[in-house]
Amino acid sequence: MRRGGSKIPFLARMGDVAVRLWQSILETLSFIGGTFVSFLRVCAGKACFRRSDLLHIVQECSSEALPIVSLISFLVGLILAFVAAIQLKLFGAQIYVADLVGIAMLRAMGAIMTGIIMAGRTGASFATHLGTMQVNEEIDALRTTGISPIDYLVLPRMLVLSLMMPLLTLYADLMGILGGLFVAVTALDINFMEYYSETTKSIGLTNLWIGLFSGLVFGILVALSGCLGGMQCGRSASAQDHQCTARSHRFERKRDYGQPEGLFLSGRSGIHRRTGHPRPGRADAGCCQKDHAAGGKDIGINRREDIGEFCSDERCGANPG
Numbered sequence: 001m002r003r004g005g006s007k008i009p010f011l012a013r014m015g016d017v018a019v020r021l022w023q024s025i026l027e028t029l030s031f032i033g034g035t036f037v038s039f040l041r042v043c044a045g046k047a048c049f050r051r052s053d054l055l056h057i058v059q060e061c062s063s064e065a066l067p068i069v070s071l072i073s074f075l076v077g078l079i080l081a082f083v084a085a086i087q088l089k090l091f092g093a094q095i096y097v098a099d100l101v102g103i104a105m106l107r108a109m110g111a112i113m114t115g116i117i118m119a120g121r122t123g124a125s126f127a128t129h130l131g132t133m134q135v136n137e138e139i140d141a142l143r144t145t146g147i148s149p150i151d152y153l154v155l156p157r158m159l160v161l162s163l164m165m166p167l168l169t170l171y172a173d174l175m176g177i178l179g180g181l182f183v184a185v186t187a188l189d190i191n192f193m194e195y196y197s198e199t200t201k202s203i204g205l206t207n208l209w210i211g212l213f214s215g216l217v218f219g220i221l222v223a224l225s226g227c228l229g230g231m232q233c234g235r236s237a238s239a240q241d242h243q244c245t246a247r248s249h250r251f252e253r254k255r256d257y258g259q260p261e262g263l264f265l266s267g268r269s270g271i272h273r274r275t276g277h278p279r280p281g282r283a284d285a286g287c288c289q290k291d292h293a294a295g296g297k298d299i300g301i302n303r304r305e306d307i308g309e310f311c312s313d314e315r316c317g318a319n320p321g
Helices: 010-043 051-061 063-091 094-135 138-144 149-187 192-202 205-231 237-248 260-266 286-293
Strands: none
Touching: 010 149, 010 205, 051 063, 051 094, 051 149, 063 094, 063 149, 094 138, 094 149, 094 192, 094 205, 138 149, 149 192, 149 205
């Protein structure tokens, strides 16, 4: 590395890394603290977020995640049963495949695999959505109107994912046990009732509660990580891509379900908005009247001075700074 034509000393590079690491730790702690305060406001009934957004996020984190969770969990149970069967066959103890698969899925593997799936799917979705809003300056518009972005955007996602993860973990446990049952019936000559009886004898509520608690913790971590990446996103597409991949190690484009968070910009949420100082006008300002006549479609983040709306056309003469 060179700065101004000269090589940067090793200690200087290490100092830069340490400073950036310290700043990242402070930002993370500040974000966690703000989220906790926002959660307290929810408990007191003072938080501001849209209930319809909550329902959209519930759908995204529950029913839409079932296919991939089913596939991965079934395959994990299948693999566990195959690996165990190879060794247990040497001792004529194939029936204990049911014990191994049941305990492993309930205690650890169900929660771990569900957490990995949701980190790659939903965590990246959260980071992409919030990062796009950051690039489009919609989060700045929320702050301008006096609405906390953590209350409005982060808290609903954290609440939904922390509630859905234990349920998805329970569903993943069931699918993993079914995967082990498939191997036992087809390859080990164990009938359904034998497998069921051995599974119910081996697993207990302790294993179940440990797995569900792990799912709850993973849900909170995935939601916080994804939302933090989106809130820290820069003002460019490359910065958005970096934040999304850094938080979940994969980039998956989020399905557009109408972007309900952006409704406050069109005045349909009933929120009174105040904007900052506009930038000087430019030549083409006809898009405001055109969009207004079309019923306020293509709403973006740019303010219209004449009708108090926002305009998505970059050529608009009423665009703010």
